[in-house]
Amino acid sequence: MTIVHRLPLSGGHVMHVEEHGNPRGLPALVLHGGPGSGSSPLLRSGFDPTRYRIICPDQRGAGRSTPTGSIAHNTLADLLDDLRRLRAHLHVDRWLVVGGSWGATLALLHALDQPSAIAGLLLRNVFLARTSDIHDFFAEAARHGGPEWRVLWNEARRRRCPVATVLADIFANGTWEAQRRATLYWFAWEQRLSGGTAAPPGDAVLQRLVPRYRVLSHYLHHGCWLRAPALLARCAALPAVPTLIVHGTRDAMCPPQGAQALARVLHGRAILQWAQGAGHDPTHPALAAAMKQALCNYANTQTFSANVP
Known part of the structure; x- marks a missing residue:
């Protein structure tokens, strides 16, 4: 029941x-x-x-x-x-x-x-949720996840902040298109790490994934309040x-x-x-x-x- x-x-x-x-x-x-x-x-x-x-x-x-x-x-x-x-x-x-x-x-x-x-x-x-765990996840993405991640990494270096902060800003304040793009390459990187083979998400799935990554980036930006x-x-x-x-x-x-x-x-x-x-x-x-x-x-x-x- x-x-x-x-x-x-x-x-x-x-x-x-x-x-x-x-x-x-x-x-x-x-x-x-x-x-x-x-x-x-x-x-x-x-x-x-x-x-x-x-x-x-x-x-x-x-x-x-x-x-x-x-x-x-x-x-x-x-x-x-x-x-x-x-x-x-x-x-x-x-x-x-x-x-x-x-x-x-x-x-x-x-x-x-x-x-x-x-x-x-x-x-x-x-x-x-150690600082090193969060840093290493994004560092590996910058090295192996594709050009979008390298752009994010360089933007974080320019702003002297973690990549999670840049992403949190995109999902909190960016346009829908910016949030959609960030969702696509974040989802692809997670699929690669987990060994999944899911196809790129369509618009209906993106409507569910964007809120997920907004919450996730918010927590990672704050170190999950566990620093x-x-x-x-x-x-x-x-x-x-x-x-x-x-x-x-x-x-x-x-x-x-x-x-x-x-x-x-x-x-x-x-x-x-x-x-x-x-x-x-x-x-x-x-x-x-x-x-x-x-x-x-x-x-x-x-x-x-x-x-x-």
């Missing part, structure tokens, strides 16, 4: 939330990536709907939350407040939190913000709950070294499981199988220990 909620938030935002599965099952909060991407059926594909109550919110400005693509009143602090409000609205005491990429980032931050709410953490291809203290430094205070990190060995968007760094900070309180040959694409067979097995193990035992080779 599916239940849809429209939850009013601060700053005029309204959160679109879908519940799937068994209303009496294990509560699982599923956090999408981006920021700005929105939830999708793909993110819940590994769940057994007879055993889980699957809660899928669209974050501010993303998916079917409104206003679409809005960066006003849209910060990390707002997202954390929204998750507190959502849990209270749904009367959930504790939930398993599942997230990939930026969704894993937000899962970690929610666990730090509301440790008593966390029954477990299942993190896929974790993004640490001081950095996320890794904060993670030492994570609650001692079952935690599994599943990471593709060939992830070019969120390099495996980040997952290793997080596992070291957690000092044995988390299991790090490699999805051999997988990149960032969650549909890769190794990643999909690892996530499905992890969810099965958790439903059986409320731990992930069965995933250790």
Whole structure:
């Protein structure tokens, strides 16, 4: 069954939330990536709907939350407040939190913000939002992503600011045509890094992608509000709950070294499981199988220990 909620938030935002599965099952909060991407059926594909109550919110400005693509009143602090409000609205005491990429980032931050709410953490291809992570993503694009990225890189050097700042300005203040062009080459670069083979998006898809990249550039411009203290430094205070990190060995968007760094900070309180040959694409067979097995193990035992080779 599916239940849809429209939850009013601060700053005029309204959160679109879908519940799937068994209303009496294990509560699982599923956090999408981006920021700005929105939830999708793909993110819940590994769940057994007879055993889980699957809660899928669209974050501010993303998916079917409104206003679409809005960066006003849209910060990390707002997202954390929204998750507190959502849990209270749904009367959930504790939930398993599942997230990939930026969704894993937000899962970690929610666990730090509301440790008593966390029954477990299942993190896929974790993004640490370090200054170096954001810089390296755009530096690689400038080297290998085509002439548009080199133009952006040179403009950032001229303005003495990060590339993310130039992009955030385009998506916040540029013409529709400028936002459309930036979306096309950003989407193409992400597809290349993730190993995807999607054709260039048509006008209908662009209408959805432009708001996504507006929110994403806004967060990257602000360092996802994680510059001081950095996320890794904060993670030492994570609650001692079952935690599994599943990471593709060939992830070019969120390099495996980040997952290793997080596992070291957690000092044995988390299991790090490699999805051999997988990149960032969650549909890769190794990643999909690892996530499905992890969810099965958790439903059986409320731990992930069965995933250790």
